[in-house]
Amino acid sequence: MTHTDTPLTGLDAVDWPALTHAYGPADDVPGHLRALCSPDPEERGKTLDELYGTIFHQGSRYPATAAAVPFLARMAADTSLPGRAAHLELLAALAIGYDEAHLPGGVDVAAWRQEAEEFLAQDPREVRAELDAWVEAAADDAERRRRDFHRTMFDHEQQREAVAAELGAYDAVRRELPALRGLLGDDEPAVRAAAAYLLAWFPEEAGRTLPDLLRLIDEEREPAVLAGALVAAGLLGGGELVDRLRAFLTAGQPVVRWAAATALARLGGGGAAGAVSTEVLAELVAAQAEPPPADFPGVLFHEGDLRGYTAASLVLLAGRFPDEALDAVTHALAAASGPACFPLARAALRLAFGEPGPDGAGPFAELDERRRHLVRTLAGLDAATWQWVNLWEIVGAWHLPTSRAALRAYAGLPEE
Incomplete structure (x- = not known):
């Protein structure tokens, strides 16, 4: 920006009504x-x-x-404005979606x-033919109905626009990183903290970003900021x-030790010799x-759910510490309830049975x-937790029964 520019310079030059968001024309975005x-x-906040x-x-x-990204980036960089950390967090969301999808490995751009x-x-005709074949390959009528519903709901042109918009938003944020x-x-x-979090998702910029993160790591005295910088460096390096x-x-600070272990687990998962230690x-x-x-x-990664992020990191240690990692995640799962169970259940099942596949877990015996x-x-998770479809989908990916009663029967537990 020049000395006469503001973060909103050029806002009215954008043809917002010609652009769309979730509810139609984006003419409300400038306001x-x-x-x-x-x-x-x-x-x-509103x-x-x-x-x-x-x-x-x-x-x-x-x-x-x-189209909104450049204005949000200028707001974040303008020290005269309040709420700049929230703007950076929004930019990260616009770039990558929900970060859980990219953890613990980072963005594979x-x-x-x-x-x-x-x-x-x-x-589009080839896509339709593939969907038809996928539906026909269903193992039973229930699976066929589920797949047919997905085929019916799939809109190829809408999906094309979504794919282009996601990558377009990512690249728009990337252009603002300097x-x-x-x-x-x-x-x-x-x-x-928010700047370190945002920069962690752009491996193509690692050559320029890592030196700055390492300087922050050397100088930072705020434990949560230091922890975020360590995780970010681990995701990029x-x-x-x-x-x-x-x-x-x-x-001395537990959150800093956690961040270092999290970063090293990711680096060890990538094959770095000696990164994964006892x-x-x-x-x-x-x-x-x-x-x-x-x-x-605070630490922003995994929406601040450090237990869920830790479970995903323990999966990276499965090659060297398979039993210890599974025991730790299973123990945490037993004490959890509600949505907090989802990343723990997914990590535990991965540790126990590997990636989801056609064979599933097999007979309980x-x-x-x-x-x-x-x-x-x-x-044994409570009935309220089992009301979430998310949990059904997670256990179903390993071909386990997707209701609490059916899973209890599979495990030989008494009815409740």
């Missing part, structure tokens, strides 16, 4: 962006909710999403770009960071039992005791 500059925190509901509706992005390119090049990297040195801890990050396993395992097992407190500004204990733990 929302203006309201985000308000000194009134209540107005800003406006953020509106934007999350329109240009990021349930994780979807739209043609209007990328090369695969994302290739998949998008292949999908956009597909002939101006946002400097926020790692911002006076506000919440802004530094490689084996060259192992020795540098390992030193933080002995930090010290890494010990920190993750301890955090799985009792996640470390992360005071303001053929399972070893650790796997039986996991199934009994799942079947």
Whole structure:
């Protein structure tokens, strides 16, 4: 920006009515962006909710999403404006959707770009033929009905627009990173934390981002900000960071030790020699039992659910510590309820049975005791937790019964 520009310069030059979001023409977006500059925190909060509901509706992005990005980025960089950390968090959401889909490995942007390119090049008739074949290949009538519903609801043109909009939003945020990297040195801890979180999702920029993150790691005194920077560096870096990050396993603050272990688990999962040690395992097992407190500004990864993130990280240790990792996640699952169970159940099933496949878990009688204990733990979750479709889908991916009563019967537990 020049000295005469403002974060909203050029806002009225965008043809917003010609762009769309979740509810149609995006002519309301300029008003929302203006309201985000308000000194009134209540107005800003309501406006953020509106934007999350329109240009990021349930994780979807739209043609209007990328158009809003430059204005949000300029707001985040303008130190005269309030609420800048929230703007950075929104930018991260617009770029990648819900971050759980990219953890614990980070954004595989090369695969994302290739998949998008292949999908956009597909002939709609070929897509329809593949869907028809998929429906016909269903194992039974119930599965066939489920697949037929998906085929009926699938709109190829709408999906093409969604694929283009998602990648378009990601690249729009990426173009703003040169101006946002400097926020790692911002006076506000919440802004530094949000900047580290945002930068973690752009591996194509790692060569420029990692040096800044490492400087922040060397200088930061706020534990939660330091923890976020460690996780971000672990998501972007490689084996060259192992020795540098390992030193933080002995930090005085539990959240910093957790972050170092999380970063090293990811680096070890990528094949870095010596990254996964008994010290890494010990920190993750301890955090799985009792996640470390992360005071303001907090750790933003996995929406602040450190136990869920830890479970996903323990999956990366399965090659070296399979039994210890499964025991830790199963123990945490037994003490959880509601949506907090979802990442734990997914991680535990992955540790127990590998990736979902056609064979599933198999007969209960053929399972070893650790796997039986996991199934009994799942079947013992309270009825309120079993009301969530999310849990049905998770256990169903491993071909386990998708109701509490049926899973209890499978495990030989008494009816309730």
